[in-house]
Amino acid sequence: MNDSLLYPEINEKRSYRMLDGIWKFAFDEEAKGERENWNNGLPGQEYMPVPGSFAEFFTDKKRKNYCGNFWYETDVFIPEKKEGMKQLLRFGSVTHRAKVFCNGILVGEHEGGFLPFVCDITAVVKPNGNNRIVVLGNNELNERTLPCGAVKIKKDGTKLAKPYFDFFNYAGIQRSVWLMEIPETSIKDIDICYRIEQKDAEIRFSVVTEWTGASPKQLCVKLRDEDGKLVKEILLPVDENADAENKSGRTDGTLYVEDAKLWQVLDAHLYTMELFLLSADDTMLDCYRQKLGIRTVTVRDGRIMVNDQPVYLKGYGKHEDFDVLGRTFNWSIAKKDFECMKWTGANCFRTSHYPYAEEWYQFADEEGFLIIDEVPAVGMMRSMHNFVDAGTGKYTYFFETPTVSELLANHIRETGEMIARDKNHPSVIAFSLLNEPETTSEVSREYFEKVFEAARRFDPQQRPLTGALEKNSSPEKCKCFPFMDFICLNRYYGWYISGGEDFDEAEELFCDEMVRWDRVRGGRPIVFTEFGADTIAGLHDLPGTMWSEEYQKEYYEMNFRVMDRFPFVQGELVWNFADFQTGEGIFRVNGNHKGIFTRTREPKSAAFILKERWSRIPDRTA
Numbered sequence: 349m350n351d352s353l354l355y356p357e358i359n360e361k362r363s364y365r366m367l368d369g370i371w372k373f374a375f376d377e378e379a380k381g382e383r384e385n386w387n388n389g390l391p392g393q394e395y396m397p398v399p400g401s402f403a404e405f406f407t408d409k410k411r412k413n414y415c416g417n418f419w420y421e422t423d424v425f426i427p428e429k430k431e432g433m434k435q436l437l438r439f440g441s442v443t444h445r446a447k448v449f450c451n452g453i454l455v456g457e458h459e460g461g462f463l464p465f466v467c468d469i470t471a472v473v474k475p476n477g478n479n480r481i482v483v484l485g486n487n488e489l490n491e492r493t494l495p496c497g498a499v500k501i502k503k504d505g506t507k508l509a510k511p512y513f514d515f516f517n518y519a520g521i522q523r524s525v526w527l528m529e530i531p532e533t534s535i536k537d538i539d540i541c542y543r544i545e546q547k548d549a550e551i552r553f554s555v556v557t558e559w560t561g562a563s564p565k566q567l568c569v570k571l572r573d574e575d576g577k578l579v580k581e582i583l584l585p586v587d588e589n590a591d592a593e594n595k596s597g598r599t600d601g602t603l604y605v606e607d608a609k610l611w612q613v614l615d616a617h618l619y620t621m622e623l624f625l626l627s628a629d630d631t632m633l634d635c636y637r638q639k640l641g642i643r644t645v646t647v648r649d650g651r652i653m654v655n656d657q658p659v660y661l662k663g664y665g666k667h668e669d670f671d672v673l674g675r676t677f678n679w680s681i682a683k684k685d686f687e688c689m690k691w692t693g694a695n696c697f698r699t700s701h702y703p704y705a706e707e708w709y710q711f712a713d714e715e716g717f718l719i720i721d722e723v724p725a726v727g728m729m730r731s732m733h734n735f736v737d738a739g740t741g742k743y744t745y746f747f748e749t750p751t752v753s754e755l756l757a758n759h760i761r762e763t764g765e766m767i768a769r770d771k772n773h774p775s776v777i778a779f780s781l782l783n784e785p786e787t788t789s790e791v792s793r794e795y796f797e798k799v800f801e802a803a804r805r806f807d808p809q810q811r812p813l814t815g816a817l818e819k820n821s822s823p824e825k826c827k828c829f830p831f832m833d834f835i836c837l838n839r840y841y842g843w844y845i846s847g848g849e850d851f852d853e854a855e856e857l858f859c860d861e862m863v864r865w866d867r868v869r870g871g872r873p874i875v876f877t878e879f880g881a882d883t884i885a886g887l888h889d890l891p892g893t894m895w896s897e898e899y900q901k902e903y904y905e906m907n908f909r910v911m912d913r914f915p916f917v918q919g920e921l922v923w924n925f926a927d928f929q930t931g932e933g934i935f936r937v938n939g940n941h942k943g944i945f946t947r948t949r950e951p952k953s954a955a956f957i958l959k960e961r962w963s964r965i966p967d968r969t970a
Contacts, residue, residue, distance in 0.1 A: 353464055353769045354537065354636060355706055356438060356526045361634045364438075367424060367481070367525040371398045376417035376484075377506070387449040387482050390421045398422075398525060399440070401518040401674025415499060415507040420483040420521055426473050433529050434470040440523025440705060442485050443675075444493065449482040459493055459758065461519070462702040462724050463765045466528075487519030489727075491746075492754040494762055495701065496727030512727030512734060513701065514940060515667055516929040518675040523705050533559035534634040535623055536596065539808040540772050542642050544655060549608035549642045554808070557586060557625060557634075558596040564633050567599045568624040574617055579605060586625075610655050611641025611774040613695050613967045616716035618774075641713060641774025647812045647833045650873050652918050654718070654777065657968045661718065661919025663694035664944070665878055668704055669928035671947055677705035684949050685925065686715055692944070692955055693962030698877055698921050700816075701726035701783045703766045712775035719775045720814065720836075720877070720921075723763050725799075728785030733935060738784060738838075739819030739845055747791040756795055760802045767806040779803055780877075782815035782828070784838060793827035800831040816877045819845065823864045834918065835869060838878035841910075842903045847881075848894045851902075858910045866916060875919030879907050880942035885927075885952050895941075897953040904957050922958070 356364045373396035374386070381387075396402055398420065406412045426435065437448060443461030447454060451474060456467030473479055489497030489509050497511040509517045537556040542549060551571070557564055564586045571580040580603045587597040609617040618639045625634040643655050651658040666685070668675045689697065695718055699708070702724035712719050730744035731737040746752075763781060770776050781799050786792055796815075803813055812833035817826060819839065829835050839858065840847075846854035865874060883900040892898030904922070911917045927943035930936045939947070944955045 353466070353765070354535070356528050357637065359635050359637065361632060362528070362530050362636070364526045364528040365424075367422060367527055368398055369422070370395050371521070372396075372421040373402070374419045375411070375414055376419055379417050381417060381419055381484060385452070386419055387454070387484070388452040389480065390419050390482070396420065396520070398521045399523050399676045400520055401522055401676055402520040403516065403518055404672050404674040410506070413508060415488055415509040415517075416486065418485050418487070418520070420485070422481050423478045424481060424527060425477065426475060426479050426527070428475045429470070429473065430529070432532050434468060434532050435473055436528040436530065437467045437469055437481065438464060438526040438528055439466075439483075439521065440464050440525070440677075442483060442521050443487055443519040444489070445486045447484040449480075449484075451480055452482075460724070460762045460765065461487075461522075462704075463762065463769060464523075464706070483521065485520065487517060489517065490751075491749065492751050493758050494724040494726070494755075496755075511931065512729060512731055514734065514930055515669070515701070516674075516931060516939075522675050523677055531634040533557070533561070533564055533625065535625055535636045537768070538621075538623070538636070538638055538772060540621070540638070540640055541809050542644055544608070544610070544642070544644055547607050549605045549610070551603040551605060551621075551640070551642065552600070553603070553621070554598055554600045555623060556596060556598050559633075560595060562627070563595070563597070564625045565628045566626040566630075567601075568626060569601060569603065570622040570624075571603050571605070572620045572622065573609065574619065579619070605642065608642050611643040612716060613654055613659055613718060614690075614716040616641060616714055616774070618713060638772060639713065640772060643774050645777045645809070645811055647873065650871050650916055650918070652777070652812070652834060652873055652875075654968070658918075659695075659718070659968055660965055661696040661875055661921060662962045662965055663689060663696035663718075663921050664925035665698050665700040665921050665923045666925040667700065667928040668708075669926070669947070674929075677707055679707065682708060682711050686711060686717070688945055688949055688951075689717070689925070690715075692958045693965070694958075695967050696720070696919065696921060697925065698722055698780065698816075700877070703770065706769065709770060709773040709775055713773055717775055718777045719773070720778045720780050721766065721770050721776045722780035722783065723759070723766050725759055725781060725785065725815075726783040728782070733933070734784060734818070736844060736935065739840075741820060743786060743788070743820075746786050747789060747795050752791075752795065756798060759799055763799060763803050764806045767803065771807060771809065776811065778812040778814050778834070779807065780814050780816060780836065784816060784818035787817060787821045787828040788825040790827065796828045796831060814875070823861070823868045829872075830870070832872065834873045834875055835865075836875050836877040837865075838923070839876065840879060840881075842906055843881045843894075851906075855906050855910060858907070859913065862910065862914050862917075866914065869916065873916055873918035874914075875921065876907075876911065876917065877921045878923035879920075880923035882937075882941040883943075883952055883954070884937065884941055885946050885950065900952065900954045901957055904954055908961060
């Protein structure tokens with residue numbers, strides 16, 4: 349495995365080819381593929397698009413709901429290897445775990461279905477010929493890895509995924525695959541931090557390099573503005589105290605920018621940092637270009653601050669979800685989503701409940717959108733209907749099980765991978781480390797204390813850390829909110845709690861809880877990261893009853909009245925941006941219908957309530 353997560357680019361020293369397209373495919377219900385050497389080639393004649401969520405393509409339930417091992421295969425022609433170069437395979441994601449083979453040889457494994465991984469295939473490539481790439485994937489859920497769930501074995505031996513979460517367990521090679529060629533002596537990682545002083549800015553950076561043979565000697569760093577004009581240039585020696593055994597080193601430096609153009613909310617200004625790794629005779633060994641936005645994020649005096657200006661978060665919880673595409677990234681869908689969000693006056697979204705494809709963050713960087721980036725720590729409560737059990741006081745002893753130590757190690761590892769991937773995006777203003785777990789026990793406190801401590805070590809920018817709490821995590825019982833820089837609440841007063849005929853009680857109950865949170869929050873701001881009501885588009889009723897568009901409008905009007913009463917509320921991310929697919933059940937009518945937009949991005953009546961409200965709330969205040 350190669351742990352460099354730099355996004356692929358083509359430049360003077362680097363190149364890549366996309367391997368997206370039609371790959372051979374096979375289910376492996378009996379898990380016999382490894383014994384029968386499928387790593388050398390798959391049986392049958394099934395084909396599958398890459399990237400893609402395979403559940404979306406089938407017309408029978410058995411294959412749509414398939415749970416277990418599955419395989420992909422493709423052949424790629426690779427020319428003669430250039431001297432001093434290495435060849436890598438980069439997968440945007442394989443859900444939830446993968447083994448990768450090149451020409452029958454295992455070249456890498458990865459656990460965690462929402463983050464990229466890289467395999468070095470240099471040593472096994474057959475130059476000037478076809479090379480067979482085979483991937484063994486698995487989408488089973490358990491309590492050792494994220495997200496959490498279980499597997500049911502049916503009478504016929506078929507496996508069925510049983511998520512402890514309320515979205516469809518899409519799987520497959522769901523993001524792009526790259527065949528990359530990069531120098532053996534290369535730039536491996538970049539950390540970027542900022543300090544702003546009136547109109548000027550300080551960009552502190554740290555560049556990790558790795559090499560074979562002679563070490564690089566200098567690093568040339570150039571900064572260009574959004575028009576391509578050179579702003580600064582410095583030349584630094586590569587760290588002389590480099591790790592000689594592992595042949596890697598770190599070079600630190602600072603760029604001073606006068607009259608800096610700041611990256612602001614919905615007013616993005618991006619610079620480009622150009623990095624050139626040089627030999628002793630000034631030969632270019634590698635180069636990489638990193639876009640950056642100069643901005644700071646802090647929580648101070650009960651406010652979330654971007655560039656020392658308070659920002660009120662308004663927007664959505666989302667899902668990577670669309671008809672036919674499933675969880676596959678598509679630029680056209682991303683463009684449509686950003687236009688819909690901007691139309692309603694939004695400025696923020698949460699990547700509920702997993703890190704999204706990297707291209708979402710690139711788009712948000714360009715648009716000036718804010719992102720709460722979430723690790724896939726969802727399902728940490730043994731419930732197939734956690735949205736119903738939240739608030740009932742149900743306790744499942746989730747963190748008291750023997751497997752929790754393995755889960756914790758994976759939780760910390762995936763948090764580190766997420767931060768390593770997303771740390772330089774100006775759009776990412778906070779990391780969310782949990783969604784609706786059990787947080788009322790001492791063992792849960794000990795568990796999450798370790799996760800938060802690790803995240804603070806991982807993030808060079810020291811962004812705010814948070815997590816989303818469900819109703820059982822009340823202000824009197826929750827043990828984990830003190831770890832957060834701001835508190836995120838998922839609340840459904842008027843839907844799961846006092847919904848329908850009891851709606852008139854919801855507002856009073858909601859206000860009562862907020863008063864109790866004010867007593868214990870310790871000056872922390874509160875952001876609502878989920879609140880919503882299922883609504884069937886086109887269903888109208890007077891008076892508004894549950895599932896009608898009128899009820900959804902009344903629901904939001906009531907919730908906003910409550911939020912406006914409490915000035916420590918500093919954000920509202922409604923649930924959900926758009927209707928999305930879930931597993932089947934009597935609580936779900938072909939998915940979750942809490943969307944402000946339909947699954948095909950048509951607005952419901954509540955969209956106009958949000959548009960009118962959010963247009964009156966400034967994105968930044970003095």
